[in-house]
Amino acid sequence: MTDRVLVLNAGSSSLKYRLFDGTDPVTHGLVERIGEPGGDAADHAAALRAVLSGLDLSGLAAVGHRVVHGGAEFTAPTVVDDAVCAAVRRLIPLAPLHNPANLAGIEVARELLPDVPQVAVFDTAFHATMPEAVASYAIDVEVARRWRIRRYGFHGTSHAYVSRRTALLLGRPPAEINVISLHLGNGASACAVRGGRSVATSMGMSPLPGLVMGTRSGDIDPAVVFHLHRVGGLSVDEIDDLLNHEGGLRGLTGENDMRAILRRRKAGDRAAALAFDVYVTRVKEYVGGYLALLGRLNAISFTAGVGENSPAVRAAALDGLTGLGIAVDPDRNARGESVISPPHSPVTVCVVHTDEELEIAEQARQALR
Ligand SMILES: Nc1ncnc2c1ncn2[C@@H]1O[C@H](COP(=O)(O)OP(=O)(O)O)[C@@H](O)[C@H]1O
Numbered sequence: 424m425t426d427r428v429l430v431l432n433a434g435s436s437s438l439k440y441r442l443f444d445g446t447d448p449v450t451h452g453l454v455e456r457i458g459e460p461g462g463d464a465a466d467h468a469a470a471l472r473a474v475l476s477g478l479d480l481s482g483l484a485a486v487g488h489r490v491v492h493g494g495a496e497f498t499a500p501t502v503v504d505d506a507v508c509a510a511v512r513r514l515i516p517l518a519p520l521h522n523p524a525n526l527a528g529i530e531v532a533r534e535l536l537p538d539v540p541q542v543a544v545f546d547t548a549f550h551a552t553m554p555e556a557v558a559s560y561a562i563d564v565e566v567a568r569r570w571r572i573r574r575y576g577f578h579g580t581s582h583a584y585v586s587r588r589t590a591l592l593l594g595r596p597p598a599e600i601n602v603i604s605l606h607l608g609n610g611a612s613a614c615a616v617r618g619g620r621s622v623a624t625s626m627g628m629s630p631l632p633g634l635v636m637g638t639r640s641g642d643i644d645p646a647v648v649f650h651l652h653r654v655g656g657l658s659v660d661e662i663d664d665l666l667n668h669e670g671g672l673r674g675l676t677g678e679n680d681m682r683a684i685l686r687r688r689k690a691g692d693r694a695a696a697l698a699f700d701v702y703v704t705r706v707k708e709y710v711g712g713y714l715a716l717l718g719r720l721n722a723i724s725f726t727a728g729v730g731e732n733s734p735a736v737r738a739a740a741l742d743g744l745t746g747l748g749i750a751v752d753p754d755r756n757a758r759g760e761s762v763i764s765p766p767h768s769p770v771t772v773c774v775v776h777t778d779e780e781l782e783i784a785e786q787a788r789q790a791l792r
């Protein structure tokens with residue numbers, strides 16, 4: 424019996440895949456600019472067909488799918504059937520950028536691999552343990568119930584994996600430690616993890632609020648939306664685009680890649696310097712808030728493209744927090760060591776490589792056990 428699992432991560436215009444044999448990655452790839460003129464594939468179905476035709480899929484135990492929004496329904500990895508597909512489709516209004524692509528990936532994989540179990544692994548699932556006081560928005564309860572408005576949170580697969588890796592680094596069981604996990608990639612979110620369970624996270628009903636991201640604004644005053652509509656004359660779709668695609672680092676500088684911001688900042692570019700400051704200040708606000716929520720903190724872990732690769736962001740985001748037991752050792756940080764706090768710090772600051780695909784493969788296997 425082989426233990427091969429194919430993991431699919433279908434984004435709005437891309438398809439990432441990784442084939443595992445046990446925990447060993449056998450092969451991986453990326454189809455980009457799906458549906459765009461001159462792109463690699465006309466749609467997700469075509470992309471997946473091309474991917475599958477090039478892989479040896481003998482003895483495949485499961486296909487694991489990243490699904491971004493699982494609403495309140497899905498709190499664990501779930502073997503896909505027609506009802507699960509229908510539920511993922513019903514949730515599209517809550518994650519219009521992500522769920523349609525995730526669903527397309529599931530439907531094509533079911534069609535092409537009808538005898539292989541498909542498992543959906545939800546970004547929201549890890550946050551199902553958040554207390555109501557954190558998950559609830561202070562709006563009319565009937566309106567909230569009817570339209571399923573609450574904080575769901577995302578990147579849960581990454582926060583779960585990273586908080587467990589952090590426990591390993593500390594040499595302690597996850598149940599004994601409190602961690603703040605900072606997933607700083609294209610999308611970015613913070614998560615407070617108490618004893619292995621999510622108790623707060625910075626994204627909300629959608630993946631728009633919280634930290635500053637590549638193209639997403641993160642937190643803003645919701646009245647900005649009314650103002651831009653009523654006074655600025657922008658349509659709701661235009662405002663959606665402004666906040667989701669033209670905001671964040673791109674809104675502040677014209678570029679969404681943190682590497683470009685860091686280069687320009689070094690060269691004295693004021694817009695880039697401000698964008699950097701806005702970005703790290705937001706991270707710091709969440710670190711402080713989550714420290715208070717947790718009461719006791721063992722570790723802070725940086726992960727994803729920016730978190731794993733930028734000593735400047737890590738240092739600035741935690742600058743001035745020694746009074747709270749949080750410090751970054753400049754040499755360890757510059758070398759990108761897995762522990763970057765000074766020896767004997769009350770709070771261990773870590774750099775952890777996140778591996779959402781590996782975690783999805785593991786969870787897919789668990790769902791089938
Ligand atoms: N060396 C680096 N320094 C700073 N930022 C980096 C570096 N390498 C990658 N990044 C940032 O990481 C981001 C992508 O993060 P990643 O986790 O790969 O994103 P995603 O998986 O969400 O597409 C890029 O936008 C880039 O700005």
Ligand SMILES: CC(=O)OP(=O)(O)O
Nearest residue numbers: 491577578609610630
């Ligand atoms: C939910 C989310 O923001 O995902 P990503 O970072 O892949 O855009």
Ligand SMILES: [Mg+2]
Nearest residue numbers: 608609610727
């Ligand atoms: Mg990501």
